Amino acid sequence: MGTEVAVVGAGFSGLAAALALARAGVRTRVLEARDRVGGRVLTRWLADGTQLDLGAQWVGPTQDRVNGLLARYGIATFPSAAHGASPVIFPDGRHAGAPEAAARVLDLLDAYAERVDPVAPWAGAEAAEWDRTTLAGWLRTAAPDPATARYLGRLLAGGLLAAGPDEISVLQLAFYLRSGGGSRALLAMAGGAQQDRIVGGPPVLAEALAAALGPDAVRLSTPVRAIAQDRTGVVVHTDTDRVEADAVVVAVPPTLAGRIRYDPPLPPLRDALTQRMPMGSAIKVHAVYPEPFWRADGRSGVAFCLAGPVTETVDNSIPASPRGVLTAFSYGPEANALRRMPPQARQASLLDALAAVVGPAARRPEEFVEYDWSADEWTRGCFCGAPTLGSWCGYGPELRQPVGRVHWAGTETATRWAGYLDGAIEAGERAAAEILARTGG
Template identity: 40%
Template sequence: MGDLTRRSLLTGSVASAAAIGLPAAATAAPSTAPAGSSARPTTRADVVVVGAGLAGLTAARRLVAHGHSVVVLEARDRVGGRTLNHPIAKGKIAEAGGEFVGPTQDRIVALAREVGITTFDAYDSGNDVYQRGSIRLLYSDTSATGTAPPDPTLLVDIVKLSQQIDQMATTIPIEKPWTAPDAAAWDEQTLATWVRANAVNADGILELLAPFTEALIGAEPEDVSLFAVVAYVAAAGDAKNVGTFERLFNVRNGAQQSRLVGGSQLVSQRVAAALGHRVRLGSPVRRIARTAHGVQVESDRLTVIGRRVVVAVPPVLAAQIQYDPLLPVRRDQLVQRLPMGSLRKVEAIYATPFWRAAGLTGQFLTTGGPVGYSFDNSPPDGKPGVLAGFVGGAQNLKWSRHSPAELRAAVLAQYARLFQDDRFLKPEGFFEHDWSSERWSRGGPTYTPGPGTLTALGPALRAPVGHLHWAGTETSDYWIGYMDGAVRSGERVAAEVHASL
C-alpha cells in the first residue's frame, strides 16, 4: 500500500471509522479569522495535534473516542512519521523506516490488531555472519550470546559489559530516570568513556559497538551519554519485565522478532483513514500562540483555535515552531540539545532470498561500513527477496558525500564479500531512504542525548506547559525511539489532555 494521500484519506473514512469504533469525521466549518491574522482559513477544535505519526494519530484517535473534537496538522503529504512503506513488486512493500516489534511492545501490537493488522515472524533461520578485521564467524543467535557475536577476542568483555549495563538499568526509575542514584555520575561521561574504563579490550569492543549504536540510535559510542544508554536499556521492557541490553539487540525473543503484515506505515494509514477530515496533510505548523481561552495554532494551510495542543513531533522539530509566549527556559534549552541520529536504510531486491538456501539468516554484523548490520526484509511469503541494511552515524555522514551510485556499488560489494556470493552484486532493484535529509524528520531513528542533558533538563521532556502537551516516542517511558514508544506516548498524552478538558 502506497503513501496515504489527501484523496485516499477522505475516501471511505466513514466506513473505516465505524469499523474501529470511532465516530465519523465531520468537516470542520471555517470561522472568521481573528483580526491581524493571515488569510488562511480558520477552524476550531477542542484539541489540535501537531504531527500525524503514530504518536499524534494515537492521541487523536483516543481523544475522539472520548468525544472531543480534534484536528491533526501534518507537515508531510503522508501520514506515518518515521514509518514508511516502499512499493517493491506486485503490490508488495518493504519498509524504509521503523518496522520491527517484539516482546513487551504490546501497545503497538494492540493498536495494529485493532485496525486489522497482524504480525509475522522476522526471518531468523540459519546462521548470522560476523566479520571484524581478519575474524569471520558464522554463528546462530540460539547460542549464549544471542545476536552478539561469539568473537573469541571480545567474549569476556561482551558478557561482562552487557551484564553490567543490565544491572545498572535495574536502578532506573522508568518515569523519572534522571532521579536514579548514579544518574549524575553516568551522565558526566559518554558510552565510549565508560567502555574504555571497564573493558579489557576497549578498542575492540568500541569497534564492535559502533555498528550497533549506528543502527540503534544513528550515532557513535562517543556521541551519546552513558546515562542515556542505560535509560534506553531500562526502557526496553514494560511494567512486568525489566529492560535488558539483550532484548534491545536480539531478533529471537528481542525487539526485532516480528514484523507487521502490510508494513508498519499501514497502521497509521488505517487510523488516519478513520479520522478522515480531522487529518490535514501538507500543513506544517509554524506558530503556536496562547489566547485568552486556549491556543491558536498556525500552519501553512490552516489556523486552528483550540483549547489544548499536543505537539507530537521529534524535539528537534518542536524547537523550530515559534511559541508565543516563549517556552520556559528549561524546555527551550532541552529541545536545542537533543539532536536526531543520522541514519539511512538501504535495500537490495532479488527474485528470491537465495541466502536462505545457503543456511543464512541474511543478518550480518561488521565493522568499517558502509552497512554495519543487515537483515532479511522480504515479504511474508519470501518473494521477492529483500536484504536491508543500516548506514548510520559516522558512516552515514561519510557516505552523504558520495553519489547514490557510489553508495549502491559499495553496499552490494559489501553484501557479496560478507556472504561470499557474487549474486548479491546483481539485484533486480535497489532503494535507499536517508532520514537525515528528510525535512520533517531531520534524522533517525531517535534522539541522541549527549552528556549532561537528561539529568539537567530531562524533567521538561514531557511536562505540560500551560495548554501545551508533548508526545512522540522520545517522551515515552518504555521503548523510547520505537513504534511502541510512540503509541505509548500518544496514549499517555490523550489521557492527560482528556483529564484537563
C-alpha cells in the same frame, strides 16, 4: 461547545493522542505536514508486490500497545526471516561469533539500566556521572579488550540509537535499555524487538488509526508554523489557516518542535532541551535479488559488521514474494561518510559491504532502494532523538512538562519502548490523559 484540541503531527503518537481524546468525546483536529499519515514509517512496493519497509519495520513481545492496536484492527504480522548462520564479521573479513566477553559487559549495562527510573532518568544517584560519560569512554575501561569495546560500541550506540559510541552517554543508553526491558529484549530477533513484521507494512496501522478518527479529522499537507497561546486558548498557525483550540499536543520529535515559533516564546529550559536532542543518523538500504540466494549457502543474511560503512544486515524477504531482500543499516559517523559520497560510489560501497556478508553475488541486485530520513524535512534523522552528553540531567525535567496549554508527545517522551512505535503510542496516550485530567474529561 466542548473542549477542542489540536494535534501537531499524524505519526503514531499524534494519532494515538487524537484517538484517546476522541474516545473521551473531545473534538480533535490533527495537522500533518506531509501528504500522508504515519511519520517515520513508509512502505514502498515493487511491481511484483515485494514489500520494502523504508522506515520502522519490526514489532516484538512486550510492545503491548502496538500489538494491541494491530490485533484491534485485524492486521497480521509475520516472523522476521533468519535461516542459517548469523555471524559477526571482523575487520579482517573473518566470520565468527560475538566476542566472548560481550555478554558480561551487557549484563553490567543491564544492571545499570535497572538503577534508572525511566520516568526521571536524571534523578538517580549515578545519573550525573553516567550523563557526562560517553559509551566509548566507558567501554575503554569496562570492556576487557578493544574488539569487545568496538563490537559493543557499534551494537549499542549504532544499532539502538543510530549514533557513534562517542556521541551518546551511558545514561542515555541505560535509560534506553530500561525503557525497552533490557539488552536482550532490545537486540534479539526471536523473543525481542526484531521478532515480527507487519503484513502490508506499518503504514497500514497508521492508516487504520486515521480512519478510526473519522473523515476530515486529519489535515494533510498542513505544516504547523506557529503556536500562540493566552489565558483563553491556543491558536495554531499553518501556512493558510489558523486553528483555535483549548490545548495542543505537539507530537513531533523535540528538535522539530524547536522549529515551530511560539508566542509567548518557550521558557528557556524547554527551548534549550529542543536544542539538545538531535536525531540519530541512520541510512537504511534494500538490495533486491531474484531470490534469497544466501540461504542456499547456509547463511541467514543477518550479520553484524565490526568495520566498514554497514553495521548490520538483515534478510528482509517476505513470505509472499520469491525475491530476496537484503537490508543494510549504516549508523552515525559511517552514515555521515556515506552521505558525503556521490550516489554511485555510495551504492558501490554499500554493495561491497553486502558482498562481505553473503558473497559477490550481492554486488548485482535487481533493485537498490535507499531512503535517508536525515534528508527528510519532516523527520531529519532516525531512529529517534536522544539527549546530548549532560542533557538528561540539565534539561530532562522539561521533556514532558506542559508549557501552558502546549503538551508534548512523540516517542522521545515515552518511558516504555522510547524510540519505538510502541513508545510513540504511549506518549500520545499520556499527553491525551494530561489534557483530560485538566479539563475534567
